[in-house]
Amino acid sequence: MALHDILFGPFPLTLGILSISLYWVLWYLRRGKQAQAQTQTVTDGPPFYPFDPAALDRKEPYFTQSETPILTFGNSMILPNRYAHEIRNNDHLSFRDGLEKDFLTTVPGLEALFTGTFHNDIVWDTASAFSRQISALIEPLSTETGIFLQENWGDDAEWHSIPLNDSMHLLIAQLTARIFIGEELCRDRAWIQLDISYTAHRTAAIKELPQYGRLIPIVHWFLPSCRALRACVRAARPFVERVLEARREQAQGQGKKQRESIDALSWIDGVAGRTKYDPTLTQLRLAYAAVHTTSDMMAKVVAAICEHDELIQPLREEIVAVVKEHGWSEAALAKMVLLDSVLKETQRLEPLASFTLSRIAREAVVLSDGTRIPKGTQVRLTTDNMWNSSVYPDAAKFDGYRFVRLRDQDTATGTATATGTPSGGLSFVSVSANHMGFGYGKHACPGRFFAGAETKIALCHVLLKYDVELVDGGLAGAQTDGMMIWRDKRAMLRVRRRSGEIEV
Known part of the structure; x- marks a missing residue:
């Protein structure tokens, strides 16, 4: 072979181009790491900012509601x-296109690996299915909450401290695993840690990747969060495959007498039939969709209750009275109107994000006032009505009884439904234009009914079994990270065992 062919043939040229590309990718990644390290050194702390709903209140606005401007950033x-x-x-x-852009579902580790209608709708369908059988979920959720608190908070009648966010994350991960994958793994710390790690690495990857723009298809192979994410998927496979294989063998052995299973693993496998799908990624996607959102809600509401400890005794009295009358049932959870109000008020003041309803325009859209959304544009909606005093009087103030009073007003004016459910989106799981904590419209969160039951059951156990207080209220405040709203991850909770009024 001639020297010219050796040096300038297609293989050497391809290798040279890849080497040069790799060099610049690694340089770009290293530059990003150095900039991040410099930022951390300068700020000496997390790059978050205190969240102040009072600053977002339009009670004396620069613009009226009809004049509030539209903000445009490039193609958004x-x-x-x-x-x-x-x-x-x-x-x-398109709701689906908005999800794909926000959550980068085409990146390996962030995708679902299987295609078709079953893949696209699996999380939605699963959440909807389990929302229709809340009554069957109450006993296992209550049992798991008791087991978790016994093992992690203990029976010590003396005050002792636990990390607020980490504890809520572990609790919700265990409760969610009980319903999603079953008893075999829900108390397995290795599986729970995989669930949590997958959620953490996925969140980090989604936050980091967009800064690389068109380099994403190359960068994701080297970015530590993406590599860790794919490692979580590989590590999770033996767990899911082992449990699923045992379930299938059991189903074959029992034939028509197959036991009724209320966990998502069995339900999805039954619905899938012969449809090809990836059970491991399905479980991880469900965990991601549920764990970080519900644990965030739990951390916020526990902190809010501690900050407004005058609510603790009325909440306990309501729980005891309702459970004595209705037992542990779906009806009992629905009757806990003060607890429901505290949850909804917490979510009103501190939703997961300051924007919602992410959509991509598949074609140009002209709104009723002539506003034009060009094809390919991503649109989001502000949630600022939740902090608007013309909608919620004294909106920046936390008022645990706010939605109790609104329910009473509806009842007094005869606007409650025949089933007793208040109109106007006043229950925790209801959605409206003025309270979009769970989204709005046909794509509102389908898992909100499960999340509502899960949080109420967990809070019942916490309030009846423990005294709780914040170690340092100054370290527990709400913060913003981009459009996300979190409670400070450094927050610590002080707890001690108490004698409950009833057994739970």
Whole structure:
């Protein structure tokens, strides 16, 4: 072979191009790491900012509701709340495309690996299915909460400290695993840690990747969070495959007498039939969709109850009275109106994010006032009505009884439904244009009914079994990280065992 062919043939040229590309990718990654390290050194702490809903209250606005401006950033638009009704169900504004852009589902480790309608709808269908059988979930959720608190909070009648966010994360991960994958793994710390690690690495990857723009298809192979994410998937496979194989063998042996299973693993496998799917990624996607959102809600509501400890005794009295009358049942959870109000008020003041209803325009859309959304534009809606005093009087103030009073007003004016459910989106799981903590429209969170039951059951156990207080309220405040709203991860909770009024 001639020297010219050796040096300039297709293989050497391809290798040279890849080497040069790899060099610049690694340089870019290293530069990002150095910049991040410098930022951490300068700020000497996490790059978060205190969250102040009072600063977002439009009670004396620069703009009226109809004048609130539309913000445009490149190919993205932030729309005011007045467009909520038009945006929520517009078929030309794709909910699925918005998810793909926000969560980068085409990146290995972030994707689902299997295709078709079953893949696209599996999380949605699963959440909807389990929302229809809340009554069957109460006993296992209550049992797991008791087991978790016994093992992690203990019976010590003296005050002792635990990390607020970490404890809520572990608790919700165990409860969710009980319903999603079953008893075999829900108390397995290795599996729980995989669930939590997958969620953490996925969150980090989604936050880090967009800064690399068009380099994402190359960068994700080297970015530590993406590599760790794929390692979590590999590590999770033996767990899921072992349990699923045992379930299938059991089903074959029992034939028509197959036991009724209320966990998602068996339900999904039964629904899938012969459809090809990836059970491991399905479980991890479900965990990601449920664990970080519900644990965030739990951390926020426990902190809020500690900050407003005058609510603790009324909450305990309500729980005891309702459970004595209705037992541990779906009806009992629905009757806990003060607990429901505290949850909804917490979510009103501190939703997961300051924007919602992410959509991508599949074609140009013209709204009723002439506002044009070009094809390919990503639109989001602000949630600022939740902090608006013209909607919620004294909106920046936490008021645990706010939605109890609103329910009473509905009842007094005869606007409650025949089943007793209040109108106007006043229950924790209800959605409206003025309270979009769970989204709005046909794509509102389908798992909110499960999340509502899970949080109420967990809070019942916590409030009846323990005295709780914040170690340092100054370290537990709400903070913003981009559009996300979190409680400070450094927050510590002080707890001690008490004698409950009833057995739970």
